Amino acid sequence: MSVMFRLPAVVRKINPPGKGESARFATMQTLESGGEIRITDLAQRHGVTQPGMSQLVDRLVEAGDAVRKRDDFDRRAVVVELTDQGRQTLHDRISVAADALDHLLDRLTESERAAIDSALPALQKLTSWTHLEDGDAAAHV
Amino acid sequence: MSVMFRLPAVVRKINPPGKGESARFATMQTLESGGEIRITDLAQRHGVTQPGMSQLVDRLVEAGDAVRKRDDFDRRAVVVELTDQGRQTLHDRISVAADALDHLLDRLTESERAAIDSALPALQKLTSWTHLEDGDAAAHV
DNA sequence: TATTGTTATACTCTATAACTATA
DNA sequence: TATAGTTATAGAGTATAACAATA
Numbered sequence: 595m596s597v598m599f600r601l602p603a604v605v606r607k608i609n610p611p612g613k614g615e616s617a618r619f620a621t622m623q624t625l626e627s628g629g630e631i632r633i634t635d636l637a638q639r640h641g642v643t644q645p646g647m648s649q650l651v652d653r654l655v656e657a658g659d660a661v662r663k664r665d666d667f668d669r670r671a672v673v674v675e676l677t678d679q680g681r682q683t684l685h686d687r688i689s690v691a692a693d694a695l696d697h698l699l700d701r702l703t704e705s706e707r708a709a710i711d712s713a714l715p716a717l718q719k720l721t722s723w724t725h726l727e728d729g730d731a732a733a734h735v
Numbered sequence: 736m737s738v739m740f741r742l743p744a745v746v747r748k749i750n751p752p753g754k755g756e757s758a759r760f761a762t763m764q765t766l767e768s769g770g771e772i773r774i775t776d777l778a779q780r781h782g783v784t785q786p787g788m789s790q791l792v793d794r795l796v797e798a799g800d801a802v803r804k805r806d807d808f809d810r811r812a813v814v815v816e817l818t819d820q821g822r823q824t825l826h827d828r829i830s831v832a833a834d835a836l837d838h839l840l841d842r843l844t845e846s847e848r849a850a851i852d853s854a855l856p857a858l859q860k861l862t863s864w865t866h867l868e869d870g871d872a873a874a875h876v
Numbered sequence: 877t878a879t880t881g882t883t884a885t886a887c888t889c890t891a892t893a894a895c896t897a898t899a
Numbered sequence: 900t901a902t903a904g905t906t907a908t909a910g911a912g913t914a915t916a917a918c919a920a921t922a
Contacts, residue, residue, distance in 0.1 A: 600761045600862035617889090620741045633904060646890045648905060670898045670903040698861060706857035713854035716847035720839060721741035758912090774881060787913045789882060794912090811880040811921045883918070895906070
């Protein structure tokens with residue numbers, strides 16, 4: 595299972611550097627699928643601290659890719675939304691990364707590609723959880 | 736395939752922050768399995784620049800986890816080797832991450848775990864390539 | 877000249893602590 | 900008092916450019 599440590603290298607390779615940190619596009623994907631989401635939720639989902647997510651959102655807003663809106667029902671809270679430009683930015687990036695990934699996948703055999711395909715729903719599920727339970731990584735540190 | 740963007744979040748969650756960057760343990764794994772390896776090779780394999788890898792090796796050496804040795808046959812080159820302490824550091828970290836990952840995997844169904852298991856060899860292969868060919872990510876930027 | 881690696885420098889990202897505003 | 904978020908600050912990581920040593 596230690597292949598997990600090497601997966602970020604694959605992401606680095608298909609995802610050109612210098613244009614966005616590791617959590618940026620994942621966060622944008624969450625925003626696209628989920629609509630209006632709170633800073634705290636985004637932070638938990640992506641494994642960063644609340645201030646860290648606040649700063650990431652700063653960068654998205656500054657780039658014109660997202661907007662902050664005050665929640666009218668709980669005025670302490672902020673909800674974040676992707677702008678049209680943000681959606682465009684995200685799709686452009688996914689398209690570049692998908693091309694690069696295709697080139698890598700080309701070197702696998704048909705059955706290897708099929709194996710990865712079959713695992714995608716499970717991986718998707720794995721990446722969708724917001725919380726760790728007690729006894730998980732944080733507790734071991 | 737855009738699940739790829741979210742995989743680093745899983746790694747962040749099973750790999751406690753603040754103790755090592757994303758490339759650090761992947762590099763240590765490469766060193767453990769490969770013996771003596773050059774800076775340039777390490778850099779390509781992990782998708783970082785040569786100076787970036789040189790600096791990562793600095794940190795490993797400073798921590799006592801690796802040593803630099805001049806290559807006697809090509810005296811421009813340096814080969815990097817894990818120390819015994821480095822091997823220990825790596826194994827401790829893998830063990831912590833594996834525990835955390837197990838907790839996550841527990842929430843999947845048996846067939847989902849089987850699907851991921853079947854994909855591991857292919858993922859392993861995907862992460863083992865050193866180079867991107869022409870026309871890959873770098874060319875799209 | 878080309879290659880291997882390091883050093884110098886600057887910038888991005890993200891964490892912790894302290895703070896403000898609202899519940 | 901507790902919660903949502905921001906601001907201030909500092910440190911880690913990594914890139915580009917310039918450099919040194921060897922081939």
